[in-house]
Amino acid sequence: QQQVKQSPQSLIVQKGGISIINCAYENTAFDYFPWYQQFPGKGPALLIAIRPDVSEKKEGRFTISFNKSAKQFSLHIMDSQPGDSATYFCAASYSNYQLIWGAGTKLIIKP
Amino acid sequence: EAGVVQSPRYKIIEKKQPVAFWCNPISGHNTLYWYLQNLGQGPELLIRYENEEAVDDSQLPKDRFSAERLKGVDSTLKIQPAELGDSAVYLCASSLTSGNTDTQYFGPGTRLTVL
Numbered sequence: 001q002q003q004v005k006q007s008p009q010s011l012i013v014q015k016g017g018i019s020i021i022n023c024a025y026e027n028t029a030f031d032y033f034p035w036y037q038q039f040p041g042k043g044p045a046l047l048i049a050i051r052p053d054v055s056e057k058k059e060g061r062f063t064i065s066f067n068k069s070a071k072q073f074s075l076h077i078m079d080s081q082p083g084d085s086a087t088y089f090c091a092a093s094y095s096n097y098q099l100i101w102g103a104g105t106k107l108i109i110k111p
Numbered sequence: 112e113a114g115v116v117q118s119p120r121y122k123i124i125e126k127k128q129p130v131a132f133w134c135n136p137i138s139g140h141n142t143l144y145w146y147l148q149n150l151g152q153g154p155e156l157l158i159r160y161e162n163e164e165a166v167d168d169s170q171l172p173k174d175r176f177s178a179e180r181l182k183g184v185d186s187t188l189k190i191q192p193a194e195l196g197d198s199a200v201y202l203c204a205s206s207l208t209s210g211n212t213d214t215q216y217f218g219p220g221t222r223l224t225v226l
Contacts, residue, residue: 042217042219042220043220089153089154095211097211098156098159098167099156099215101154101155103152
């Protein structure tokens with residue numbers, strides 16, 4: 001119930017392509033869904049987040065799509081660049097509950 | 112503005128030895144988190160502080176792990192004695208308040224290797 005399932009585990013995309021990472025959850029009480037980006041040797045950093053009252057949120061090349069009925073959300077990276085190569089984590093939380101993290105997706109953008 | 116500071120960055124110890132990690136959160140942030148991150152996995156919460164009070168330590172292995180946050184600012188996480196399975200990256204994060212939508216800012220972590 002408290003898990004967030006993330007896929008794929010790893011992803012290779014050509015420069016300029018679209019990177020898509022998916023997450024699914026069970027607990028309908030979750031009301032906050034952030035995506036974090038982590039580079040090697042660094043801590044995770046918030047990339048973009050969404051609340052369930054909207055179906056999509058866009059910030060630059062990064063878009064979250066949210067499907068409340070399917071209990072799924074995804075991160076789309078448009079025009080992927082080599083500098084986007086990192087590990088991406090989805091997460092979910094509600095009220096004062098802790099963030100529940102996905103297992104991460106290692107994204108490699110090939111030049 | 113300085114981010115979350117952690118030290119040391121790397122630590123190698125023999126099993127059964129004690130080890131301590133230090134974290135200085137972003138100034139003004141009331142909430143502090145310690146996470147454990149195994150290779151290829153997401154962070155797992157160990158303990159959350161609101162000011163100097165540990166409000167969620169349900170996942171802290173209290174037989175060997177301890178933490179403190181004196182004066183509600185810096186925090187120390189200790190392991191005594193360390194076991195082989197404790198090898199991981201220990202991340203500290205802070206946020207302005209404990210609201211679940213408050214952004215958590217992470218430090219670079221301490222990579223612990225137990226031999």
